Amino acid sequence: xxxxxxxxxxxxxxxxxxxxxxxxxxxxxxxxxxxxxxxxxxxxxxxxxxxxxxxxxxxxxxxxxxxxxxxxxxxxxxxxxxxxxxxxxxxxxxxxxxxxxxxxxxxxxxxxxxxxxxxxxxxxxxxxxxxxxxxxxxxxxxxxxxxxxxxxxxxxxxxxxxxxxxxxxxxxxxxxxxxxxxxxxxxxxxxxxxxxxxxxxxxxxxxxxxxxxxxxxxxxxxxxxxxxxxxxxxxxxxxxxxxxxxxxxxxxxxxxxxxxxxxxxxxxxxxxxxxxxxxxxxxxxxxxxxx
Amino acid sequence: xxxxxxxxxxxxxxxxxxxxxxxxxxxxxxxxxxxxxxxxxxxxxxxxxxxxxxxxxxxxxxxxxxxxxxxxxxxxxxxxxxxxxxxxxxxxxxxxxxxxxxxxxxxxxxxxxxxxxxxxxxxxxxxxxxxxxxxxxxxxxxxxxxxxxxxxxxxxxxxxxxxxxxxxxxxxxxxxxxxxxxxxxxxxxxxxxxxxxxxxxxxxxxxxxxxxxxxxxxxxxxxxxxxxxxxxxxxxxxxxxxxxxxxxxxxxxxxxxxxxxxxxxxxxxxxxxxxxxxxxxxxxxxxxxxxxxxxxxxxxxxxxxxxxxxxxxxxxxxxxxxxxxxxxxxxxxxxxxxxxxxxxx
Numbered sequence: 001x002x003x004x005x006x007x008x009x010x011x012x013x014x015x016x017x018x019x020x021x022x023x024x025x026x027x028x029x030x031x032x033x034x035x036x037x038x039x040x041x042x043x044x045x046x047x048x049x050x051x052x053x054x055x056x057x058x059x060x061x062x063x064x065x066x067x068x069x070x071x072x073x074x075x076x077x078x079x080x081x082x083x084x085x086x087x088x089x090x091x092x093x094x095x096x097x098x099x100x101x102x103x104x105x106x107x108x109x110x111x112x113x114x115x116x117x118x119x120x121x122x123x124x125x126x127x128x129x130x131x132x133x134x135x136x137x138x139x140x141x142x143x144x145x146x147x148x149x150x151x152x153x154x155x156x157x158x159x160x161x162x163x164x165x166x167x168x169x170x171x172x173x174x175x176x177x178x179x180x181x182x183x184x185x186x187x188x189x190x191x192x193x194x195x196x197x198x199x200x201x202x203x204x205x206x207x208x209x210x211x212x213x214x215x216x217x218x219x220x221x222x223x224x225x226x227x228x229x230x231x232x233x234x235x236x237x238x239x240x241x242x243x244x245x246x247x248x249x250x251x252x253x254x255x256x257x258x259x260x261x262x263x264x265x266x267x268x269x270x271x272x273x274x275x276x277x278x279x280x281x282x283x284x285x286x287x288x289x290x291x
Numbered sequence: 292x293x294x295x296x297x298x299x300x301x302x303x304x305x306x307x308x309x310x311x312x313x314x315x316x317x318x319x320x321x322x323x324x325x326x327x328x329x330x331x332x333x334x335x336x337x338x339x340x341x342x343x344x345x346x347x348x349x350x351x352x353x354x355x356x357x358x359x360x361x362x363x364x365x366x367x368x369x370x371x372x373x374x375x376x377x378x379x380x381x382x383x384x385x386x387x388x389x390x391x392x393x394x395x396x397x398x399x400x401x402x403x404x405x406x407x408x409x410x411x412x413x414x415x416x417x418x419x420x421x422x423x424x425x426x427x428x429x430x431x432x433x434x435x436x437x438x439x440x441x442x443x444x445x446x447x448x449x450x451x452x453x454x455x456x457x458x459x460x461x462x463x464x465x466x467x468x469x470x471x472x473x474x475x476x477x478x479x480x481x482x483x484x485x486x487x488x489x490x491x492x493x494x495x496x497x498x499x500x501x502x503x504x505x506x507x508x509x510x511x512x513x514x515x516x517x518x519x520x521x522x523x524x525x526x527x528x529x530x531x532x533x534x535x536x537x538x539x540x541x542x543x544x545x546x547x548x549x550x551x552x553x554x555x556x557x558x559x560x561x562x563x564x565x566x567x568x569x570x571x572x573x574x575x576x577x578x579x580x581x582x583x584x585x586x587x588x589x590x591x592x593x594x595x596x597x598x599x600x601x602x603x604x605x606x607x608x609x610x611x612x613x614x615x616x617x618x619x620x621x622x623x624x625x626x627x628x629x630x631x632x633x634x635x636x
Contacts, residue, residue: 184376189393
């Protein structure tokens, strides 16, 4: 009884914040459905959602954000898994490198954007180096990576941060599997490479998938990197939604809220997928004899 | 032919030497139990033989071939791990077929073989089940079948029965022995269960604090421990410090003939040397009795307080505190020269 009460008090701040977030979500949803009494809008309607889905600019923004999210998440998953595998194979010595891994995870996005500009812009370090080496005749020959409608700059910046994240997120599980089941596979005649691909990797996939989902949600809702490194048109969805929100036309507010509603819905769907994956992971590990 | 030869093997883990100059030999087709207390290096020795931990010195030969530098998957020494390590993302049959898959056997043939092996471990029809749906005993048998599928040159069993109920344990021991004979596979069993080691093996090796103190037949190892440490490991023995002079051993509680050069000795008194039914020189006081079903364990105190435990087939009629004098079979006492203990003269 007493323990429960202590737990309740300790959780109180979290419950408070959760309540606030839920209230804000409710507020966004209500406004997106046209309920803004302050502007004299009371009637609930789906018309704002219907309207934004007929709006070419919104659809392009949605496409841009989904593209950034998918490219960042998939590439980060692929490269991050490779880094993680290298660290696992490297054994204890390799695991010292995890400190290096943590660094990019800690650097704020705005700073990453600055790094990216310094490195990849047409007057950046790479462009100057290739020019100095005589590989390009003048700076405009350096490929345009930033401020492009393809958002390569934003994806590159996300990768710099999220490849280490995937590796770090997966490392505990993968090295655990490798030290037990991977070892067993080698003992049964599998070469280290086959042991990795037939046992360690398949059993580490749930962690990779979860990390991928986290990155997807994050990159999908991310504001700074697409704003700082992306094109003016088309804009990423969070940028577009923010501009709509800041519009002096107060009656446009429900359109902005509908965009946030879309971001919210997709994020919730991803979070649900995350929960399902986590449960599957737990079930798989049960009674497996390891751990 | 020698299936396994270990010469002066040393292994260090995390800067600490776990095994010190271990040597061991095992004939083709024999069953050896590696016996010792937990944490003294038994599992480490198995892993070193399988190539799962690096060695710092010495040699390991399997079937006459030096494998010390070979990677695990080329050695043919297969471990059944204490925690089994079955692959949770595969069915029972896929687990058993795994070593065959690694050897390039095609899918149909390897699944057929897996089914055969599952039948041998009394699991026919369980092939398509997921590992998590099997009981502990069933998982153990899958692990055994999987190890046999690898056709190991040496089968290494790392305390495989320790997690089972006593009934199941006995069944598993019988199954392991039957498979050992049927497949004629040289087997090393790691265990801290003395009865298990003595009952199952052709050879027993006692590993204490990272050293093999003795290897031999179970009768020899139990009957004639080479030193006091080995003897005490087998337990239930009381240690009497004393002196031999002119062929007579004298200690505080016991005086008896001993055909030994003069000097300080420790005499180990084991239950087998005591005969409660006949009067003799040793005075004992019953300190405790515990009925255990198949027998009753009694604990006796000698005149100087040293305790000796003695299992009796029938519950004794005496109450706790009962005093008697009993006979000691001097031929069954074990004498070890006393180097450490000089406090008793």
